[in-house]
Every structure is written in C-alpha cells, then in structure tokens.
Amino acid sequence: MxxxxxxxxxxxxxxxxxxxxxxxxxxxxxxxxxxxxxxxxxxxxxxxxxxxxxxxxxxxxxxxxLGKDPERRSDALNCIDQTEVQEIRAALERYDAMSAYFDAAPYPPPLPDMRKAVTHAWLTYQYGRYGMLTRSLPKLLRDAQAADAGFGGDDNREAAHLLGQVYQIASSVLRKLGEFDLAWLAADRAMAVAQRADDPLLAGIATTRVGNALVAMGRPFPALEVNVAIANRLAPGGGNDVTPDRLSVYGMLLLQGAMAASRIGDTATVDDLLGGADEAASLLGGDQNHYWTSFGPTNVELHRAAAAVELGDGGRAVEVHQRIGPEFNALLPERRAHHLLDIARGYAQVGDVVNAGEMLLQGDRLAPSEIRCRPIAHEVMSDILRRTRGTPPASIAELAEHMGVGI
Structure with a gap:
C-alpha cells in the first residue's frame, strides 16, 4: 500500500x-x-x-x-500498532495443516512448552496486558499451528485444543483493539479447530467469540442466533452431564446471547437469557474460571449492567453496579476494568460525567490497557471532556493525555 x-x-x-x-x-x-x-x-x-x-x-x-514503515513502540502500555496487526494477520494466513497434508509437517514445539505458553497468554489477557499479548501473538500462533500440523493421535487432539485456545485469545484481544475483521477470522478458525479437538465445550466457548465479533461488526442478529443455538445443544441435564465446565460454558453462551439481544433492543430476550445464566451460576456456586470464562454469579451481574448500558438505561446499570458485593474484587483485572468502563458509559448516559470519569480512573488503575487501548473508552473520554464545564480535573486531563484523547 x-x-x-x-x-x-x-x-x-x-x-x-x-x-x-x-x-x-x-x-x-x-x-x-x-x-x-x-x-x-x-x-x-x-x-x-x-x-x-x-x-x-x-x-x-x-x-x-505517509507511506512509510510505522515506528515500533516498546512501552508496556502500547496497545497495538499496524506492524503488529500485519504480523498477526500473516500468522492467521498460514495453513500449516494443509501443507503437512502434502509434505512433511513442520517441526512442532514440545506440547508441554505449548501448554505453558497458552496458559501464560490467557493470564496476560485476563490481566489486561494487551500490548504484551499482541507482540507475542504472531509467534504463539505460528507455534500452535505447527504443533497442530505436526502431531498425530492423542497428541494431535491436544495440539488442536491448544490451537483453538490461541485463536480464541487472538480473537478476544483483536476485538477489544478494534480489529473486528481479524477477530471474526480468528474466532471462526477457533470453532473449526475445536471440532477436530473433539471438545464440544471448547467449540461452545469459541462460539461466544464468534458472537462477540459479529456484534462488533454490527451483526447482532446472527450473533444472538448462534449463541442460543449452541447453548441449547450444550445445556446441562438431559443427556448432558452437569459439571462446572459445562455450566460455565453454557452460562457464557447465554450471557453473550443477552449482549447480542441488547444490541437489538430486545429486552424480553435479554431478561430471559440473563435469567438462564443466573440459574447456571447458582448451580456453579461461585465465580470460577473454567475454560477461562470467569463465569459465576458476579459475572452475571456484570453482564446485567452491560446489557442495560447497551439498551440505553444507564440508570439501571448504575443500580446494578452499586449492589455488587465484595466478590467483585476477587475477579481478574480485565473483567473488573471492563465492567468499570461499562459503568462509565452508564454514568455518561445519565449525565453524570464526574462519576463517569471516576470509573475510567478506577479502571485505569486496575488494567490500564482496557481503558487506554479500547476505542469505546476513547469515545467515553471524549464525551466526558466535551461535557465537562471549565477545565477538567487534573487526573482526567492526565488520563486523556495518556489515551491520546484531545482536550
């Protein structure tokens, strides 16, 4: 170009x-x-x-x-630059498995090393360190693809499972940073790989990534349909077991379906899906992190508030936020900062820009990248600055400067 x-x-x-x-x-x-x-x-x-x-x-x-190579950025809070986007895109465009069908498979990294790398990537994401994650993703994608192509038998199923997780990690962080097309591609790949891994629950949680990407691309109707359809297939009871893993994946499918329904403005479906997720969370008994979902009663409340924001009911979102108990503090930083960003939007909807700014500041202290890197956070900050009378507080002005949002 x-x-x-x-x-x-x-x-x-x-x-x-x-x-x-x-x-x-x-x-x-x-x-x-x-x-x-x-x-x-x-x-x-x-x-x-x-x-x-x-x-x-x-x-x-x-x-x-200007048609020049972008300058590489090295600070830990950097979100993502276009060089990194192109490197991730190039990694997603590899077809090692197909090449291995015709030729010798690439030398795969040892599976124990891959397990450690994937766990580290999940934790990096759930602690909100997006810049660090995007810089490591291209190599992780290449390694996971090589493992998937290079191992056979039971090792192949595990390698496919790990690759499916890497695709999900990539989809999640790319969506947060505004690269929606790539987020959808990675999520779609995750669903396909999950089938080869022979793990319906991995396919289920991959479905939520597809739904999230579709919503981000302005397509909430198919997002709602796919989340609900797969939730019905994986629902606990009947011929399915009732395990913490299944409850967590099933609950997250319902929650993401509720978020898609809120984008459509379908309040009845939102309430129905949140109710189902609440029942699953009650059976689970507490906030847990099976399949890296962070699912549980508190996360249901966080989604209840987020859905209210999407429905334009900021007052309702604030009410939900104010009744959330101390369990909130036990959630991982990404989840808490994400919620505080949602509540900042809720306060802005009711015209309370002071508390909206405070929510952004609290979120920034928890997981700076969640606030400084996400386009939606920039929109909230711009709204706060525009509606603040006189000079904004020093703390808000400083955060806006870090975010690159002009006063």
Missing part, C-alpha cells in the same frame, strides 16, 4: 474503521466534500497538523498515512 497516494490511504483506513465520509468529516470538523476531494486526490494534504489529526481520528500511525 506504500505506493498509493495519501488520499487513497486515507480512504483505505477510513473504510477499515467502518466510518462513512460524513462521520469521518464530522470528527475532523470538515465537510464531506472536503473528505471526498482528499480521498480522490483533488485536494492536497500539505499540512502536517492536518495529517496528524487525520491519523489520530483513524487511530493509525501517521507514518502509515
């Missing part, structure tokens, strides 16, 4: 960010006609200040707009 004119590069990244010309123009404070002329090359971009503003709006490295 380096050989393209800068206007074409602007058009490309605007499309990747799912912005219309009008929305892009509004965020820049320009006219739609101005954007159209820039993208067609009729109007030159000869001011660096404007180019930097465009890059910030599109959330890309300015070097990409």
């Amino acid at each position: 380096d050989e393209l004119p800068i206007g074409r590069r602007v058009a490309y990244w605007r499309g990747r960010r799912k912005m219309s010309q009008q929305v892009f123009a509004d965020r820049l404070g320009k006219s739609k006609s101005w954007v159209d002329k820039v993208e067609r090359g009729v109007r030159r971009l000869d001011k660096f200040s404007v180019i930097y503003e465009i890059a910030d709006t599109l959330r890309v490295d300015v070097q990409l707009l």
Whole structure:
C-alpha cells in the first residue's frame, strides 16, 4: 500500500474503521466534500497538523498515512500498532495443516512448552496486558499451528485444543483493539479447530467469540442466533452431564446471547437469557474460571449492567453496579476494568460525567490497557471532556493525555 497516494490511504483506513465520509468529516470538523476531494486526490494534504489529526481520528500511525514503515513502540502500555496487526494477520494466513497434508509437517514445539505458553497468554489477557499479548501473538500462533500440523493421535487432539485456545485469545484481544475483521477470522478458525479437538465445550466457548465479533461488526442478529443455538445443544441435564465446565460454558453462551439481544433492543430476550445464566451460576456456586470464562454469579451481574448500558438505561446499570458485593474484587483485572468502563458509559448516559470519569480512573488503575487501548473508552473520554464545564480535573486531563484523547 506504500505506493498509493495519501488520499487513497486515507480512504483505505477510513473504510477499515467502518466510518462513512460524513462521520469521518464530522470528527475532523470538515465537510464531506472536503473528505471526498482528499480521498480522490483533488485536494492536497500539505499540512502536517492536518495529517496528524487525520491519523489520530483513524487511530493509525501517521507514518502509515505517509507511506512509510510505522515506528515500533516498546512501552508496556502500547496497545497495538499496524506492524503488529500485519504480523498477526500473516500468522492467521498460514495453513500449516494443509501443507503437512502434502509434505512433511513442520517441526512442532514440545506440547508441554505449548501448554505453558497458552496458559501464560490467557493470564496476560485476563490481566489486561494487551500490548504484551499482541507482540507475542504472531509467534504463539505460528507455534500452535505447527504443533497442530505436526502431531498425530492423542497428541494431535491436544495440539488442536491448544490451537483453538490461541485463536480464541487472538480473537478476544483483536476485538477489544478494534480489529473486528481479524477477530471474526480468528474466532471462526477457533470453532473449526475445536471440532477436530473433539471438545464440544471448547467449540461452545469459541462460539461466544464468534458472537462477540459479529456484534462488533454490527451483526447482532446472527450473533444472538448462534449463541442460543449452541447453548441449547450444550445445556446441562438431559443427556448432558452437569459439571462446572459445562455450566460455565453454557452460562457464557447465554450471557453473550443477552449482549447480542441488547444490541437489538430486545429486552424480553435479554431478561430471559440473563435469567438462564443466573440459574447456571447458582448451580456453579461461585465465580470460577473454567475454560477461562470467569463465569459465576458476579459475572452475571456484570453482564446485567452491560446489557442495560447497551439498551440505553444507564440508570439501571448504575443500580446494578452499586449492589455488587465484595466478590467483585476477587475477579481478574480485565473483567473488573471492563465492567468499570461499562459503568462509565452508564454514568455518561445519565449525565453524570464526574462519576463517569471516576470509573475510567478506577479502571485505569486496575488494567490500564482496557481503558487506554479500547476505542469505546476513547469515545467515553471524549464525551466526558466535551461535557465537562471549565477545565477538567487534573487526573482526567492526565488520563486523556495518556489515551491520546484531545482536550
């Protein structure tokens, strides 16, 4: 893409960010006609200040707009740069298993090493260290794909299971960082690999990643359908066992179905699915982390609040938040910071920008990347700054600066 004119590069990244010309123009404070002329090359971009503003709006490295290699970033809080995106994309585009069908399989890493690496990646994600995770993902994907292609027999099933988990990790972090197409691709791969791993529960939790990616891409109806369909297949009881693993996966399918329904505005379905998840959590008996779900009674309440926000009922979300007990503090940092971001949105919906800002600050102390790296958090911060009378508090101004959100 380096050989393209800068206007074409602007058009490309605007499309990747799912912005219309009008929305892009509004965020820049320009006219739609101005954007159209820039993208067609009729109007030159000869001011660096404007180019930097465009890059910030599109959330890309300015070097990409200039047709140069982006500068690599090394600090631990870095979210993801376009070099890392391309490396993850290249890793997802590998087809080691198909190559091994025709030729000798690549030398696979030892399975004990892979198990440790996958566990470390899950913990890195659940502690909200997204920059560290995205930098390690390309190698982890390549290693897991090589293991899946290189082992046979029972080892092949375990290797497939590990690869399915790596795809899920990749999907989750890519979705949070705004790379929705890649998130969907990784989740779809996770579902396919789970079938080869012969683990219905792994396929079930992979389904939630597919649903999340579909919702992020603006397709909540198929997300709702797939989550509910697989939940019905995996429901405890009948011919299925009633184990903590199954309860956790089943409960998360219902929760993600509820989130999809909230995007549609289907309050009755939201309540029904949350009720089913609440029953599963009661049977489980407490917050646990089977299949890396963090499922349990507290997580159900967190999703109840999140669904209220998606339905536009910020007041209800705040009420749910205020009744959550001390069990919340035992959850992993990503879950807590994610919830605090949801509640920041809830407070903003009811016009309480002071408490909205406080929620962002609390979330930032728990898992900075959850607040500083997610596009939705940037939107909340922009809203807070716009609606704050006078100069914002120093703590908010400092966080906004770290996030790259202009005051």
